[in-house]
Amino acid sequence: MSKQAVPRSLTIEALRKGYRNRSFTPIDVIEAILERAEASAESHIWIAPPVMERIQPYLERLERLSPEQCPLWGIPFAVKDNIEVAGWPVTAACPDFAYTPESHAAVVERLVAAGAIPVGKANLDQFATGLVGTRSPYGAAHNALRPELISGGSSSGSAIAVACGQAAFALGTDTAGSGRVPAALNGLVGYKPAVGAWPSAGVIPACRSLDCVTVFAHSIDDCLTVDRQARGYVESDPYSAARSLSNPVMPELFLIPEGPLEFFGPFAAVYEQAWEQAKRTLIDTGCLVEAIDISMLLEASSLLYEGPLVAERWADLEAFVIAHPGATLPVTEQILRSGEKATYTAAALFQAQYRLAEIKRMTEKWLKNAILVLPTAGGTWTREQVAADPVDTNRKMGLYTNHCNLLDMSAVAIPAGEAEEGLPFGITLFSLADEEANLSSAARAFLLQAETVTVAVCGLHMRGMPLEQQMLGLGATFIEETQTAPRYEMYRLPTTPPKPGLVRVSEKEGGREIAIELWRMPYRSFGKFTASIPAPLGIGKVELTDGRTVPGFLCESYAADPERNISEAGGWRNWLKSPIA
Incomplete structure (x- = not known):
C-alpha cells in the first residue's frame, strides 16, 4: 500500500x-x-x-x-x-x-x-x-x-x-x-x-x-x-x-x-x-x-x-x-x-x-x-x-x-x-x-x-455468446439488459450458427417486447463494427421500452419467414433455452 x-x-x-x-x-x-x-x-x-x-x-x-x-x-x-x-x-x-x-x-x-x-x-x-x-x-x-x-x-x-x-x-x-x-x-x-x-x-x-x-x-x-x-x-x-x-x-x-x-x-x-x-x-x-x-x-x-x-x-x-x-x-x-x-x-x-x-x-x-x-x-x-x-x-x-x-x-x-x-x-x-x-x-x-455510441444487440454479440469477444475487442462495454418497445418480432435465420433477426412491425401488426442488451462502443470502432455485419442484418434505430431510440441490429423484412418466428420466447437467450432450439 x-x-x-x-x-x-x-x-x-x-x-x-x-x-x-x-x-x-x-x-x-x-x-x-x-x-x-x-x-x-x-x-x-x-x-x-x-x-x-x-x-x-x-x-x-x-x-x-x-x-x-x-x-x-x-x-x-x-x-x-x-x-x-x-x-x-x-x-x-x-x-x-x-x-x-x-x-x-x-x-x-x-x-x-x-x-x-x-x-x-x-x-x-x-x-x-x-x-x-x-x-x-x-x-x-x-x-x-x-x-x-x-x-x-x-x-x-x-x-x-x-x-x-x-x-x-x-x-x-x-x-x-x-x-x-x-x-x-x-x-x-x-x-x-x-x-x-x-x-x-x-x-x-x-x-x-x-x-x-x-x-x-x-x-x-x-x-x-x-x-x-x-x-x-x-x-x-x-x-x-x-x-x-x-x-x-x-x-x-x-x-x-x-x-x-x-x-x-x-x-x-x-x-x-x-x-x-x-x-x-x-x-x-x-x-x-x-x-x-x-x-x-x-x-x-x-x-x-x-x-x-x-x-x-x-x-x-x-x-x-x-x-x-x-x-x-x-x-x-x-x-x-x-x-x-x-x-x-x-x-x-x-x-x-x-x-x-x-x-x-x-x-x-x-x-x-x-x-x-x-x-x-x-x-x-x-x-x-x-x-x-x-x-x-x-x-x-x-x-x-x-x-x-x-x-x-x-x-x-x-x-x-x-x-x-x-x-x-x-x-x-x-x-x-x-x-x-x-x-x-x-x-x-x-x-x-x-x-460513444450505444448499440442494441439481440443475439450472438450478447454476453456469453460466440461474438461477445468481437464486442470486447472493439472496446465496447456492457451497459444493461433491457427490452425493445412492443413493436418487434424475432425470427431464427437459416445460418450457421443460427442467429436471430429482429424486425420492426407496424402498429396494426402488433409486435412484442424483445429482450436485448445495450453496449457502449467508442465512435472510432463503430464504423468497423457496422461494416462487418452480413446481410440480411444491418444497423437501424431500435426503440426501447422506456422510449429511448438507439442504434441496433435489425433484419430486412424479406428474411422474416413466418415458420421461423420465435417472438413468443421473448428473446434469443430464452429461445436457446427452449426444447425446440
Whole structure:
C-alpha cells in the first residue's frame, strides 16, 4: 500500500476499489492530497488548506466505522468556506467576519456520518457574491486547466479542488449559478438540487430564500451518491423541504433556445461552435428536440440582480458591512449596497414577484416531462480582463444561470467537449423540481452520445455468446439488459450458427417486447463494427421500452419467414433455452 498508488483523478468508485484491493489506505489518500495542496498553493484553491492536524480525527473515526455500512467511507471532500465545519474557522472569504462554529452544517453532518472526510475549506468569491472566482482577499483562484483564465465562482476553490485531485467531491453553494459555472470552466459535473432539497442550515446566506448547497464531482454518478446522503428535510431549517427523488425516466423532450444566443469574451466564437455541436449531440440521442423562445427566462435572470430582489443580499449583510467599514472588498460592497437603492421599494418588490410568478407558470408548462438545455456559460475571460471590468464580466457569466432558483428549477451542469484545446465547454440541463430525478437520465444520454455510441444487440454479440469477444475487442462495454418497445418480432435465420433477426412491425401488426442488451462502443470502432455485419442484418434505430431510440441490429423484412418466428420466447437467450432450439 502506498500513496503513490492513489489515482490523480479522485472519484468515489476509484477510491472504493483501491480500498477494497488494499492498493492504498485513507491515510495514503490524505497524504497524497496534502502534497498536492502544497504544490498548488499559488492557485489559491484553499482558505483553510488540508492539514493533518484537522483531518486526523476523521481518519481515526474511520476505524470505528464499517465500510460496508458507510457509503462514503474514506472519501475526501472539500467544503466551500461559507459552510460550517465544527471547530474549523469559517470566513466567507472575509477575514473580519470569521468565527469558529461548534457544530457542522446539516449537510456536512450527514456526509461525515456516512464516512466522508472533510479535508479543507475552499476559496470563494467573498460572501458568495460573484461568478468569476476573483473576488477573494485570499487570492483569485486559478482555472485548473488554463491558469490565466478565471475559475468561475463563487464556488471557485471547491471546483478546482476536485479538478486538481485534492478531493473526490466538493460542496459549493448556488444562488445564481455558483454551483454550475465553475463546473463548466473546469470540466466537471455540477449538481444543483431543488431549493430546500438539501438543508442550508449552517450556510452563510447570500440570498437566504434561494440558496442551495451543491456538489462538484467528476461524474453524475458521484453526484448522486452524495445526494443520497445529503438530501432530506431538517426541521430547524426554515427553508428545508421534503423533496425526495422519484424514479428517473427519460424525458419526452429536449428544449433548446430558438435563434442565435449571445456569446461573449475572447472565446466567443469557439464557444458558439461548441454549442452548435452540443445541439447536434442532443439530436443524435434520438430524443425529440424542440426550439423555444427563452426571452422570459432572460427576463427572470435580470430580475435577480438588476431589480428589487437584490435587496435580499443586503438584508443579511447590512449590519456587518455598516459596522465594519473597509472589511469587504470594494467590488463586494458595491454589489451588496446595490440592494439599498431608493427605487427598490416594497411595492417594486411585489411587482417583481408578480412577474416571476407569471414566468414560473409558463415555464412549468414548458418543462412538464421535458428538459431545458442551455450553455452553462456563454464565454469566459482571463483574470486580467475581469480585473479590468469586474462588474460587467461577472454579469455576463450569469446570463444562462440566474433564472434557475427563482423559478424553482433543478439543474445539472455537465461537460460537453472542448471549445478548443484545454478549454472545456459545458451545458446545463434544467428540470422542474418534482422531475429532478430525470436529470440523471438525460445527462447520461447526452454524455454517452457525446463520446460513444450505444448499440442494441439481440443475439450472438450478447454476453456469453460466440461474438461477445468481437464486442470486447472493439472496446465496447456492457451497459444493461433491457427490452425493445412492443413493436418487434424475432425470427431464427437459416445460418450457421443460427442467429436471430429482429424486425420492426407496424402498429396494426402488433409486435412484442424483445429482450436485448445495450453496449457502449467508442465512435472510432463503430464504423468497423457496422461494416462487418452480413446481410440480411444491418444497423437501424431500435426503440426501447422506456422510449429511448438507439442504434441496433435489425433484419430486412424479406428474411422474416413466418415458420421461423420465435417472438413468443421473448428473446434469443430464452429461445436457446427452449426444447425446440
